[in-house]
Amino acid sequence: MNPTDLIHKFQSTLPAIQEWIDKILAEHRPNAVSVSSLSSLRLSRVFPHDLLARVQVVVVTGKVPFPPLTQMGLTEFTQLENMLKSGITYKDTFFVSHLYQTESLYFHELVHIIQWERLGFYNFLLAYGVGLIQFGYRDCPLERMAYSLQSGFDRGVFPENIINSIQQRTDAIWNAVSSMLPKT
Ligand SMILES: [Zn+2]
Numbered sequence: 001m002n003p004t005d006l007i008h009k010f011q012s013t014l015p016a017i018q019e020w021i022d023k024i025l026a027e028h029r030p031n032a033v034s035v036s037s038l039s040s041l042r043l044s045r046v047f048p049h050d051l052l053a054r055v056q057v058v059v060v061t062g063k064v065p066f067p068p069l070t071q072m073g074l075t076e077f078t079q080l081e082n083m084l085k086s087g088i089t090y091k092d093t094f095f096v097s098h099l100y101q102t103e104s105l106y107f108h109e110l111v112h113i114i115q116w117e118r119l120g121f122y123n124f125l126l127a128y129g130v131g132l133i134q135f136g137y138r139d140c141p142l143e144r145m146a147y148s149l150q151s152g153f154d155r156g157v158f159p160e161n162i163i164n165s166i167q168q169r170t171d172a173i174w175n176a177v178s179s180m181l182p183k184t
Contacts, residue, residue: 032056
């Protein structure tokens with residue numbers, strides 16, 4: 001399937017993905033705690049307290065939940081679906097495997113939280129999906145931003161106004177994505 005057709009197919013599956021995410025969030029809500037209740041001193045130096053207080057984390061002992069994309073007809077994403085993941089973010093909540101409880105991973109997922117807040121539910125998924133289709137997982141722009149900031153965090157280097165910086169980079173990614181979409 002060519003990338004344009006695949007983007008259309010992905011777009012038409014988005015409502016089902018959104019529904020699945022809402023269901024998963026509702027199911028796990030009782031096990032969610034605020035990041036501020038778990039987070040380290042280093043994270044609280046980087047991110048404002050109100051963000052850490054409102055973002056939820058769910059620590060899972062099995063696999064982190066991922067939409068059944070193959071079942072939804074997106075067989076092009078089967079490899080990604082089966083990939084072992086240490087963490088994943090949906091809206092205001094991220095899931096982490098109990099095997100990978102590091103502040104570096106928390107940092108990475110918090111970058112995605114700010115991206116989600118900036119773009120909103122539908123546009124985040126759309127930008128993420130288009131990035132995957134164009135560049136693959138590791139080079140998907142929203143992912144590349146998270147990995148690059150994470151490697152800075154690991155070295156103790158990060159932008160001064162990190163939220164603002166993530167928002168600006170997210171806007172630039174969105175501009176590139178929306179220019180590729182068919183005009184409605
Ligand atoms: Zn990521």
